[in-house]
Amino acid sequence: MADEEDCAPTVQNLLDQTSLQWIFVGGKGGVGKTTTTCSIGVLLSQVRRKVLIVSTDPAHNLSDAFCQKFTHEPTLVEGFSNLYCMEIEPASMTSEASVDSLGLGEESAMQSMFKELGGAMPGIDEAMSFTEIMKSVQKMDYDVICFDTAPTGHTLRLLRFPTTLQTAFEKLMELKNKYGGMLNQAAAMMGQNGQGMENALLSKLEETQRVIGEVNKTFRNPDKTTFVCVCIPEFLSVYETERLVQELTKYEIDVHNIVVNQVLFAEPDACRKLLARKRMQDKYLDQIHDLYEDFNVTVMPMRDNEVRGGEALKAFSQYLINPYRPDKTVDGVASSPQVVKFLAEKFDLDKDKVFSALDEQGLTVPRLD
Ligand SMILES: Nc1ncnc2c1ncn2[C@@H]1O[C@H](COP(=O)(O)OP(=O)(O)OP(=O)(O)O)[C@@H](O)[C@H]1O
Numbered sequence: 001m002a003d004e005e006d007c008a009p010t011v012q013n014l015l016d017q018t019s020l021q022w023i024f025v026g027g028k029g030g031v032g033k034t035t036t037t038c039s040i041g042v043l044l045s046q047v048r049r050k051v052l053i054v055s056t057d058p059a060h061n062l063s064d065a066f067c068q069k070f071t072h073e074p075t076l077v078e079g080f081s082n083l084y085c086m087e088i089e090p091a092s093m094t095s096e097a098s099v100d101s102l103g104l105g106e107e108s109a110m111q112s113m114f115k116e117l118g119g120a121m122p123g124i125d126e127a128m129s130f131t132e133i134m135k136s137v138q139k140m141d142y143d144v145i146c147f148d149t150a151p152t153g154h155t156l157r158l159l160r161f162p163t164t165l166q167t168a169f170e171k172l173m174e175l176k177n178k179y180g181g182m183l184n185q186a187a188a189m190m191g192q193n194g195q196g197m198e199n200a201l202l203s204k205l206e207e208t209q210r211v212i213g214e215v216n217k218t219f220r221n222p223d224k225t226t227f228v229c230v231c232i233p234e235f236l237s238v239y240e241t242e243r244l245v246q247e248l249t250k251y252e253i254d255v256h257n258i259v260v261n262q263v264l265f266a267e268p269d270a271c272r273k274l275l276a277r278k279r280m281q282d283k284y285l286d287q288i289h290d291l292y293e294d295f296n297v298t299v300m301p302m303r304d305n306e307v308r309g310g311e312a313l314k315a316f317s318q319y320l321i322n323p324y325r326p327d328k329t330v331d332g333v334a335s336s337p338q339v340v341k342f343l344a345e346k347f348d349l350d351k352d353k354v355f356s357a358l359d360e361q362g363l364t365v366p367r368l369d
């Protein structure tokens with residue numbers, strides 16, 4: 001697997017791997033998926049010819065992140081010459097739309113049969129609408145496409161395509177037997193050929209299966225596709241990340257980047273509460289480093305403000321390639337744990353005793369080591 005050099009604590013590997021076409025960014029709700037996707041997009045726009053960021057999240061996150069209204073058509077991001085964003089309307093992801101995309105025309109016996117099929121197999125609907133998106137995006141002229149996935153994990157369901165489809169086909173055959181006679185009769189009454197309709201539906205499904213097969217092949221090609229997991233250093237998020245990594249591995253999808261976001265540092269202006277929280281985070285950071293020692297684990301600092309707008313994203317994205325180092329002082333003031341550490345080392349004092357003595361005086365200073 002990856003050697004030491006490959007495990008740099010940055011996402012530089014994504015910029016260097018010029019064969020990459022699809023970068024999926026996923027993780028638990030609210031951890032910073034959209035911010036990370038946009039930041040990766042910003043970095044890629046500096047090294048690749050034309051970059052597209054796509055979101056299928058109903059919450060219009062990309063518009064919020066860049067402070068610019070995007071639509072279902074790719075739109076150039078202000079301040080960039082080669083970075084585009086596109087937000088797929090949730091309406092186009094509904095079952096109605098994907099049933100329509102089969103091109104079966106008005107409500108027909110076949111269509112209601114398909115609806116039943118879709119109802120019985122929720123995955124197939126999503127699979128088909130996602131395939132439509134993939135197909136249309138693939139036709140566009142982008143070097144690389146970054147996907148901001150919804151927290152509910154469209155992407156994970158996507159990975160189950162082959163199984164879903166196979167079950168769907170089995171279901172279809174069952175329905176065919178159940179409705180076959182009725183359909184032929186209904187079609188004959190309307191002067192249509194029932195067998196013809198059935199064939200039309202089957203060939204449409206086969207065509208979809210073929211496209212999904214292609215998409216699956218691309219997904220499983222680590223030269224073309226990779227998945228970036230975003231998490232925060234807290235129990236639930238680490239737990240969900242591990243589940244995600246396991247699932248991706250099961251479906252043979254490449255994953256070797258973990259972005260740990262909203263990380264606290266012992267900066268001079270950090271208060272006791274924040275430092276206590278930092279200690280909690282440190283525990284999970286250690287776990288993340290242990291669990292993913294052959295991954296690229298990139299640590300992103302918690303900023304004082306939200307990361308919004310092109311300029312803020314550009315600044316934030318720098319930490320994805322140049323690890324964040326907190327200053328020793330803020331406005332010339334050093335943090336108390338750093339002062340204790342410095343004095344203990346300088347005057348050869350027992351650090352623990354200094355901390356305890358301060359504690360007794362009600363001058364608690366968090367231990368940071
Ligand atoms: N490191 C950070 N420092 C400060 N604010 C951050 C940081 N990362 C993200 N944020 C802010 O936190 C909020 C949530 O981030 P973001 O929208 O990227 O999360 P998400 O995982 O996409 O959420 P959702 O699951 O709702 O789509 C945003 O307002 C964003 O600006």
Ligand SMILES: [Mg+2]
Pocket residue numbers: 033034035057061148
């Ligand atoms: Mg989001």
